[in-house]
Amino acid sequence: MDINNLNIMLLDILKEIGNIGSGNAATALANIINEKIDMDVxxxxxxxxxxxxxxxxxxEKPVVGIYFEMNGDIKGSIMFILDIDSARCLLKLLFKSSNEKDEFTDMDMSALSEVGNILAASYINSLSMLSNMVLKISVPSIAFDMAGAILSVPAIQFGYISDKVLFIETQFKEGNNQVTGNLFLIPELDSFETMLKKLGVVEI
Amino acid sequence: MKVIKVGMADLAVSKSPCIITTLGLGSCVGIVLYDKTNKIGGLAHIMLPSSLDIKNNSNKAKFADTAIEILIEKMLKIGANKNILIAKLAGGAQMFKFSTRNELLRIGERNVIASKKKLKEYGIPIVAEDTGGNYGRTIELNCEDGSLMVRTIGKGCKYI
Incomplete structure (x- = not known):
């Protein structure tokens, strides 16, 4: 199985997983901040x-990356990335106050990693639901640094499989506040095939 | 001055005047080779320690072992002298903290070890390095004097 030959059907399935996951995530986020949240496909x-x-x-662009390990029927990792504006926006929604400083406090990082946790869990729940797989994620680990440096972590894991990377981009909106979240799903090589089989993309 | 940007799993060589740069090194390692006499520099942005570990190894710039080999070859082609090459290393950070046995998360450290091992095999001395830690780095090699600028977010900028 080669990730380069991923067919349209798989992309559709992943899109649907992303869609349901984002929907669940938006609902969870709306509950936390007690505001209506819209999302894009x-x-x-x-x-x-x-x-x-x-x-x-x-x-070189500074971003916040939240990293999880995935265990259960498939193994791998998940990376959730927020650009600095989206991270600030999210904090503004959570704390109802704005922070224009360059640095994030421990409290900020903790809040962001918790939101990342909820979003990643929402995606994983939809993947688990659609594929009938048992999936768990670890506690989040967070870093604020250059996009290239943060991305090198999932890119290296993909590097074992191919030269391509697969990712899901979701946008949430609350009034004028727009939050763009990027989710990378990185199954280990063996798990990648398991996932495709469970999703019915390749014959068992 | 001419500026060459090297992407992830990529490499480039050039004669002075030229700056060769790579942005946002995380667990990846930037391997810099330099010939002071002929003012020829080379930079590789490697992602993984060894091309022998995995099947899909067609991109030679992705691995420490094959990237160094190609880098030397390309530098010799434009007139560098193999016997006077020096090396500098940057990157190899561990971006995320995890209490885990997952080998992949220690990849930065493994990349640095693999790069050093390969350079030793070629007998190329490592004159400077800025590796490890938990932060990203952008590096710029000036082919005029071989100086290497290392820039970070929040931890300043220095020359090695």
Whole structure:
């Protein structure tokens, strides 16, 4: 199985997972902040390594990355990435006050990693539901650094499989506040085939 | 001055005047080779320690072992002298903290070890390095004097 040959059907399935996951995530977020949250239909893309950082605005752009390990029927990892504006926006929604400083406090990081936790869990729940797999995620680990540096972690894991990266982009909106979240799902090589089989993309 | 940007799993060589740069090194390692006499520099942005570990190894710039080999070859082609090459290393950070046995998360450290091992095999001395830690780095090699600028977020900028 080669990730480069991922067919349209798989992309559709992943898009649907992304859609349901984002829907659940938006609901969870709306409950936390007690405001109405809108979301766009997520985009699912397969990119080359070198394009990945460009999607986030360049390899040097500061972003917040929240990393999880995934266990259960498939193993791998999940990376949730917020650009700095989206992270600030999210904090504004959570704390009802704005922070224009360059640095994030421990409290900010803790809040962001908790939101990342809820969003990632929402995606994983929809994947689990649609594929009948048992999936668990670890506690989140968070970092604030250059996009290229953060992305090197999932890119290296993809590197074992191919030169391509698969990611789901979701946008949430509350009034004028727009939060763009990028989710990378990185199954281990063996798990990738298991996932495709469970989703009915390849014959068992 | 001419600026060459090296992407992830990519490499480039050039004669002075030229700056070769790679942005946002995380667990990846930037391997810099330099010939002071002929003012020829090379930079590889590697992602994984060894091309022998995995089947899909067609991109030679992705691995420490094959990237160094190609880098030397390309530098010799434009007139570098193999016997006077020096090396500098940057990157190899561990971006996320995890209490785990997952080998993949220690990849930065493994990339640095693999790069050093390969350079030793070629007898190329490592004159400077800025590796490890938990933060990203952008590096710029100036082919005029071989100086390497290392820039970070929140931890400043320095020359090695």
């Amino acid at each position: 997520p985009q699912v893309k397969i990119l080359d390594f070198n394009e990945v950082a460009n999607v986030l605005g360049g390899a």
